[in-house]
Amino acid sequence: MKTKAIIEYGAMDITAKTDSQLTATDIQSFSTANNVKLDPTETKYATLEHNYFALDGSFTNMPANIGNVGYWSATKTGANKEFTTPPTLTINFTKNHSSVGLTMTFSQYSYCTELKIAYYDSSNNLLSEKTFTPDNYEYFCEDIVANYRKIIITFYKTNEARRYLKLYRIQYGTTIVFEGDNLISANLVEELDPLGDELSINTLDFVSFATDEKFNILNPQGIFVAFQKTQILKAYKAANDALLDMGTFYLESWENKSKKSMEIRGIDAIGIMDKIEFNGGIYSGTSAVTLIESIFAKANIVAYTIEDITSETITGYIPICTCREALQQVLFVLGAVADCSRSDAIKIYKLAETEEPNEIQASQILQNTNEIKQAEIVTGVSVTTHSYKLKREQETIYEEDLAAGTYRVKFSQPASNLAITGGSITESGTNYAVINVTGSSSSSSKYYGNKTVTITGNTYDDLTNTLTITDGESHDIENILTISDCTLINGTNANAIATRVLNHYQGSYRDNMSIILDDEKVGDNVIAEKSETNQLNGFITKLDIDMTGGFIATTEIMAKVEEIDG
DSSP, rough: OEEEEEEEEEEEEETHHHEEOOOOEBOOOOOGGGGGGGOOOOBBBBBOOTTTTSSSSSSSSOOOOOOOOOOEEEEEEESBBSSSSOEEEEEEEEEEEEEEEEEEEESSOOOOOEEEEEETTTTOOOOEEEEEEEEEEEEEEEEEEHHHHHHEEEEEEESSSSSSSEEEEEEEEEEEEEEEEEEEEEEEEEEETTOOOOOOOEEEHHHHHHOSGOOOOTTTTTGGGGTTTTTTEEEEEEEEEEEEEEEEEEEEEEEEEETTTTEEEEEEEEHHHHTTOOOOOEEEEEHHHHHHHHHHHHHHHHOEEEOOOOOEEEEEEEEEEEEEHHHHHHHHHHHHHEETTTSSSSEEOOOOOOOOOOEEEEEGGGGTTOOOEEEOOOOEEEEEEEEEEEEEEEEEEEEEESSSSSEEEOOSOOOOOOOOOSSEEEOOOOEEEEEEEEEEOTTTTTSSEEEEEEEOOEEEEEEEEEEEEEEEEEOSSSEEEEOOOOOOOOOOTHHHHHHHHHHHHEEEEEEEEEESSSSSSSTTTEEEEOOOSSEEEEEEEEEEEETTSSSEEEEEEEEEEEEEEO
């Protein structure tokens, strides 16, 4: 089977659309230029445009309330396909933006064939001005411009005579495709910890070859001026005329290895969560789904599915940490996993053996690469339980001399019932307070111009206990696994968690091999080895995939031996 790696890079300014305000000249009364931001779909409305209204039943009459049609000009082009007075679209921004050009989507049946795009800086100085001649309803107007604050687009012609201009979408950038000779190497790593002790980040690393000067990182007019972290990378496996999704990643870093090659790294959505702080809090019988959704909301994660834990609750404490760390704590106590391999969405679920696990065929395994090792022998598990009790006495939890301004104060321990002197609390939680300090100096402050700000409140005592379970066997050397820093373990769930962890290690093996990847992915329940009487049944926990070397995957499987019936 012939395979090929394809990587699509979304060279888009990911914030420009939401920051934009659009106004237009020569606009229909039912049209709103700003609605172009909403990416409306085209409907074939019956209009009196020349040679347009086909009587084949595919057109519909325009309703009284037409809804979002994007930007339609009020006048039509003439018999020469040109506007007498060219309409203009002005786009203003509140912040500077950079992009490699604009991708514009017009009507499929009547598109613009000549337009001019002018970019201006914050002082209204012209940065760049180019004329383009689109030859399709969707067209990329390439022009690498940095730090623009305004765009003016002037439309001159349409591809058919006596037609309105109809603009449905503007993207601030385009998609760049890496494949074949311009892809030197590409490596994709997928990982999943069945125990939930770590929430792994999938990565995509590739090196591209490009003779085009716009890919030179030292070129001030090059494509790198528009690079932004978290721009989208899509990886695909092309096999037998089919395109298989290998995952969605977000730009993490880029560098030129030479004048003709650049190295790019992408991380998955869980990696994005690791860059955003979660405020944490004290929880008591809180719906696990509600808590997870609040973590996703903080990380701006909108694509996810949650299975198997809809009735679960969470009790305990989460300190200020990254969203990834917070989600890991929640999933660990629930016995669930999170993964976004081969997808743009994070999937939360519990690993479970299937009735018919997929068998990795001997023909897939590269010769002399299979190695089986017994996993760490754990004879017992000791977990620390946590119970949080609010103290009766108020105490000073923060005191500092501060100049006028806004501050975010992080507490050294969780607290409630906050009060403040020397400022005001505008936002607060169990672990923090946002305070505002105004006015002149206080006589109590030793620093001129500052105020002494004091926050008081009731802090929580962390009452701990220890639960230890063993496998009940006699061992010359005991190996007790200790879990002490998970603050969502309490007296109610401790035994179940300790038992699950102990069972995870009992009789487990790590099977490492290199395989020709078919459709295997992490989390799959597979049969790794098979004889006449028994087999290794387990889960794929890691795939290190060489995308440009025939999709060979260095594979790790966590499995247990089971007898074969009959």
